[in-house]
Amino acid sequence: MTDSLRPPSKFLAAIAQIQEMIKRDRLRPGDKIPSERELSDKLSIGRSSVREALRALELLGLIETRRGEGTFLRDFKDHQLVPLIGTFLFDGDQAKEDLHDVKAILELGCLAVLAGKADLDSIELTGSFEELTGKTGNRLLQNIWMIISNYAGRDPDHERLQKLLASARQIQYSKRQ
Amino acid sequence: MTDSLRPPSKFLAAIAQIQEMIKRDRLRPGDKIPSERELSDKLSIGRSSVREALRALELLGLIETRRGEGTFLRDFKDHQLVPLIGTFLFDGDQAKEDLHDVKAILELGCLAVLAGKADLDSIELTGSFEELTGKTGNRLLQNIWMIISNYAGRDPDHERLQKLLASARQIQYSKRQ
DNA sequence: TTGAATTGTGTGGTCTGACCACTTGAAGGA
DNA sequence: TCCTTCAAGTGGTCAGACCACACAATTCAA
Numbered sequence: 195m196t197d198s199l200r201p202p203s204k205f206l207a208a209i210a211q212i213q214e215m216i217k218r219d220r221l222r223p224g225d226k227i228p229s230e231r232e233l234s235d236k237l238s239i240g241r242s243s244v245r246e247a248l249r250a251l252e253l254l255g256l257i258e259t260r261r262g263e264g265t266f267l268r269d270f271k272d273h274q275l276v277p278l279i280g281t282f283l284f285d286g287d288q289a290k291e292d293l294h295d296v297k298a299i300l301e302l303g304c305l306a307v308l309a310g311k312a313d314l315d316s317i318e319l320t321g322s323f324e325e326l327t328g329k330t331g332n333r334l335l336q337n338i339w340m341i342i343s344n345y346a347g348r349d350p351d352h353e354r355l356q357k358l359l360a361s362a363r364q365i366q367y368s369k370r371q
Numbered sequence: 372m373t374d375s376l377r378p379p380s381k382f383l384a385a386i387a388q389i390q391e392m393i394k395r396d397r398l399r400p401g402d403k404i405p406s407e408r409e410l411s412d413k414l415s416i417g418r419s420s421v422r423e424a425l426r427a428l429e430l431l432g433l434i435e436t437r438r439g440e441g442t443f444l445r446d447f448k449d450h451q452l453v454p455l456i457g458t459f460l461f462d463g464d465q466a467k468e469d470l471h472d473v474k475a476i477l478e479l480g481c482l483a484v485l486a487g488k489a490d491l492d493s494i495e496l497t498g499s500f501e502e503l504t505g506k507t508g509n510r511l512l513q514n515i516w517m518i519i520s521n522y523a524g525r526d527p528d529h530e531r532l533q534k535l536l537a538s539a540r541q542i543q544y545s546k547r548q
Numbered sequence: 549t550t551g552a553a554t555t556g557t558g559t560g561g562t563c564t565g566a567c568c569a570c571t572t573g574a575a576g577g578a
Numbered sequence: 579t580c581c582t583t584c585a586a587g588t589g590g591t592c593a594g595a596c597c598a599c600a601c602a603a604t605t606c607a608a
Binding site for chain 4: 406408422425436437440441
């Protein structure tokens with residue numbers, strides 16, 4: 195007997211089954227998922243373990259719980275995720291630079307994506323960058339940028355944006371050739 | 372009375388205090404953190420709530436628990452995090468494209484960072500991209516790329532990498548002017 | 549009839565105590 | 579010395595009990 199005898203913890207099992215349920219029932223953000231007691235009953239898992247799973251998912255920002263009402267699927271926003279991870283991950287000062295670098299990378303990439311959709315020359319850099327990420331239609335990119343940006347702090351540095359835009363235009367032109 | 376009357380949940384409080392303890396005691400990956408019962412005692416929080424916090428941190432890949440031994444700080448790797456998030460986040464087919472786009476963006480950015488450090492011309496695209504992300508020295512970038520890449524699946528598409536490298540070189544050259 | 553107050557039910561939030569399974573190391577005996 | 583045994587500590591899980599809260603139905607007074 196090597197291993198594989200020990201079944202996955204109820205905690206993980208609960209997460210998996212909850213996920214499956216969400217998928218099977220085609221639940222969308224905002225929808226309500228069964229109560230803790232009901233889940234405990236249906237999955238034959240103690241309420242404690244169900245709660246551990248739900249709390250974990252909540253910390254990930256995937257669900258939202260409202261006392262007296264229930265538990266709801268959440269839109270992947272307003273996550274406490276990264277500030278949290280950041281606390282663990284970043285200690286020194288180097289981290290701050292990393293953060294800004296990644297942010298810049300995402301923004302440059304965002305512009306590059308837009309370059310493939312429309313003419314960059316027509317893009318106005320008036321509002322926040324958030325609008326631009328939205329225009330890409332790439333939800334994942336948008337989400338990651340929001341996460342990073344939220345943690346990095348907003349900087350209305352228009353000069354930097356102009357430089358980014360310039361770089362992006364170069365990419366665009368090079369693709370045209 | 373507007374609000375702010377309701378104290379943060381014990382669950383979140385536990386997470387916060389555990390974090391603080393880790394920071395205060397200068398705990399490093401591999402170190403052992405106090406047992407659940409001890410935490411429950413020290414923080415004056417029921418063991419259930421402590422467990423909810425620990426399970427959440429475990430799902431994030433921040434800690435590791437070994438039955439009979441204890442709970443240990445973990446290096447931010449091998450996280451189950453994103454396959455999980457992905458299951459929630461991605462439904463349609465559009466998501467797959469998003470994923471690859473973001474991956475490409477990160478890789479382009481990675482090259483751009485390297486362009487600021489060394490000569491891109493000397494970079495060899497032999498091994499996996501993982502090496503390159505490591506060379507940037509940007510842990511965050513590395514981590515995010517690993518997450519995305521892990522979920523997007525590895526593709527040894529050298530042709531695409533060459534194109535990326537070309538774009539990166541352009542950026543580099545434009546900066547030199 | 550209408551409106552406000554009450555109550556009931558369902559929900560998440562938390563604690564406690566009790567087991568079980570497992571690891572470790574110390575105590576004991578061969 | 580070496581092996582066995584066992585006690586203590588740890589995470590894993592469960593059941594039950596409350597509490598705080600939200601909501602809807604009900605009740606009762608105006």
